[in-house]
Amino acid sequence: MVHLRELDPSASPLDYFGSELRRKREGAALSQAELGSVIYCTGSLVGQIETARKVPTREFAERVDAALMTDGFFTRLVGLVLRSQLPTWFQPYAEMEAKATHISTYQAQLVYGLLQTEAYAREVLATGLPGNLGDLVAARMERQRILRRPEPPVTIVVLDEAVLHRPIGGPDVMREQLAHLLSLRDRRWTQIQVLPFAAGQHSSLVGSFNMLRFPEHPDIVYTEDLISGHMTASPEILREAALRYAAVQAAALSVEESAALIAQVMEERYGQQP
Structure with missing residues (x-):
């Protein structure tokens, strides 16, 4: 059994999750091992999460809610816990x-994070040599839940054709990733276009960028450099970004043509027809 230590629930979402898990478990008169047996994990894992030494998964949170009858409390909390595992500089953008x-x-370089498969995300995140790779992958997968909401955001993604050819993780990972992009054609609120090599020079040769719109807040533009991300609501930058994005989108293939190109690259470069 992991040695119990006192947590400051206000220190972080992870500490709060661990503190509440211990409190609810003890309130149910269950040992760590007993709770573990109910939710199909070890008592040691329960102890590690209670002491904030390990980040819970969404599946763990859902099973705890069912076992302790906590009315979805831990399932609601785990999203905040996972988001807190993102790099500090990225958390404001994720919110x-x-x-x-x-x-x-x-x-210009990679599949957008909201559209990445778990295997692709793992390979991408591993390039930074993090000590908590599993937690970062789980946090990225958690971000993607916004696309599965009853009212998801309208998401328009333009991928440079180079993204399709860059073999992140090898053929198996890329086949799965490109197949996932093709599967998203069935989602009404997600649109994927490819900017082909044939477009030549274009309005965003400077690199990747995101634009976010909100019902009650100013729009923002987000860019990244080597070590951090930057958000701005500057009207001048928003106008410039909107103009450049419109030009990129106009130069890109249609949704149908883009899907055909993705399927072609998937077959010819990665050896499997979708």
Whole structure:
């Protein structure tokens, strides 16, 4: 059994989750091992989460809610816990992304985070050599839940064709990722276009950027550099970004043509026909 230590519930969402888990478990007169047996995990894992040494998964939270009859408390809380595992500089953007009603993005290097498969995300995040890779992957997967809401944001994604050819993680990972992009054609509120190599020079050669729209807040533009991200609501920058995005989107293939190109690259480059 993990040695119990006192947590400050106000220190972080993870500490609050652990403190409340211990309190609810003890209130139910269950040991860590007993709770673990009910939710199909080890008592050691329960102890690690109670002491904020391990980040809970959404599945863990859902099982705890069912076992302790906590009316979805831990399931609601786990989203905040997972978001807190994102890099500190990225968390403000993730919070705004979750509130947006419209997301427009041009991606020159990688598949947009909201559209990444777990395997692709793991390979991308591993390039930073983090010590908490599993937690970062879980946090990225958690971000994607906004696309599965009853009223998801309208999400318009333009991917440079280079994104399709860059073999992140190898053929198996790329086949799965490109198949996932094709599967998103069935989602009415998500639109994917590819900016082909044939477009040549275009209005965003400077790199990737995102634009977010909100019902009650100013629009924002988000960009990243080597070590951090930057958000701005400057009207001048918003106008410039909107103009550049319109030009990129106009130069991109249609949704149908883009899907055909994704399928072609998937077959020819990664060896499997969707």
